[in-house]
Amino acid sequence: MLSSFASRRFPPSIFSFSDVFLPAAAILFSTKTTNPISEFGFNFNSRDDRPTQTNFDPPTVREALDSYCNDWRRSYEFFNWVESECKFDHTTETYNRMLDILGKFFEFDLSWELIQRMLQSPFASPDHATFRIMFKRYASAHLVSEAIAAYERLREFKLRDETSFCNLIDALCEYRHVVEAQDLCFGKNRMLNCGASTKIHNLILRGWLKMGWWSKCREFWEEMDKKGVRKDLHSYSIYMDIQCKSGKPWKAVKLYKEMKKKGMKLDVVAYNTVIHAIGISEGVDFASRVFHEMKEMGCKPNVVTCNTIIKLFCENGRFKDAHMMLDQMLKKDCPPNVITYHCFFRSLEKPKEILMLFDRMIKYGVQPKMDTYVMLMRKFGRWGFLRPVFVVWNKMEELGCSPDESAYNSLIDALVEKGMIDMARKYDEEMVAKGLSPKLREELGTKMVNGGYHANVNCNKNLSGEAIRANGYHDVRMSFHSSS
Incomplete structure (x- = not known):
């Protein structure tokens, strides 16, 4: 198995639990009381003050992990802390959430260690969802061979079956590795006899949709007929979506009429695609008519x-x-x-x-998603309104959401646009210290040297050495220097 991209660990002493978890605790775990320490009956700062009983349930733990999903170290420290200090028994769901966060940052070695811990736990065990996450994260990192190797390892867990294979194909198609997925299904590297499986063909068809290869979509659609594959409602829904996204919504409407002639009963997914297609091709009023027709046909929106x-x-x-x-x-x-x-x-x-x-x-x-915050900050920044940018940023912090790379870059762009270079540089350094990748900005004196990111940090010469970490697919190291 390929070693982890980001296997350089920070020592546990870097983070204080009071710094890391109190902000999230104040939001997630406190309702009437404003002091989470008194609510739980122990002090995060004191190693001698141990909780006498667990104060966490699985949904609460998942929410806490979600709050730090953009900082895997904090998430992982909380994950271990709540188990060791609060005697919380992690469930399969909390393990899976932690695995998803680790995979997001390419911590695959640590992910497999966590799976081994699951095997030893009486309260959790790896399931199909566990390895669906692993497939998804490998595919998103474009590590196709590692995703396939993970599927082969499922014999150890008695989970190497059709469900896991479909999850693997779905993950590959989701992240634009359709050629490899098709080869695993129908090519020389065929792993299962997919034959005329409607489900597998639908996954591949959806993969070509993700790729935006419209001629391939049409070719594969016609090939399904030649092979005698039974097209179900899901097949038609995918192909209608293909017609919409390829700029031919009227063809999707034509397909919808064809389905009605065949007596096919549309489900909510099919109706959603039809409403979108008619809205684009004929206008929102016609889409509203289909919306009402849908309700009359007993299909609940x-x-x-x-x-x-x-x-x-x-x-x-x-x-x-x-x-x-x-x-x-x-x-x-x-x-x-x-x-x-x-x-x-x-x-x-x-x-x-x-x-x-x-x-x-x-x-x-x-609850806003990170996409929400980024969208609004970019929009306000583009319009030249800085105060609303900070309103959104402060709300994000107030709700315990850890800013990601896009959020930082949106804020810094808005500050640079307003000429607030010193403040922009402060946030630029802060995001690098968290291991996030800032954009190169001439205004901040940042530049690319020998394939590495170098930042001019005259205003902060004492930047912590821990801020220098490996990042990205090519193991590019971030380093910092002061210009003379």
């Missing part, structure tokens, strides 16, 4: 359906209609999600309106 209609309204400047749909979602059994609000944020053009909706979103219990 889901949040994706409503989001599609809201997006169409927003793109056409019909914000009043979009808000009416949002109000209906709140009243009915179809609560909006973060994507619902993203539809508004992308189209609204007044900072005050956006921030009011942002507050409303949080008030109704919809």
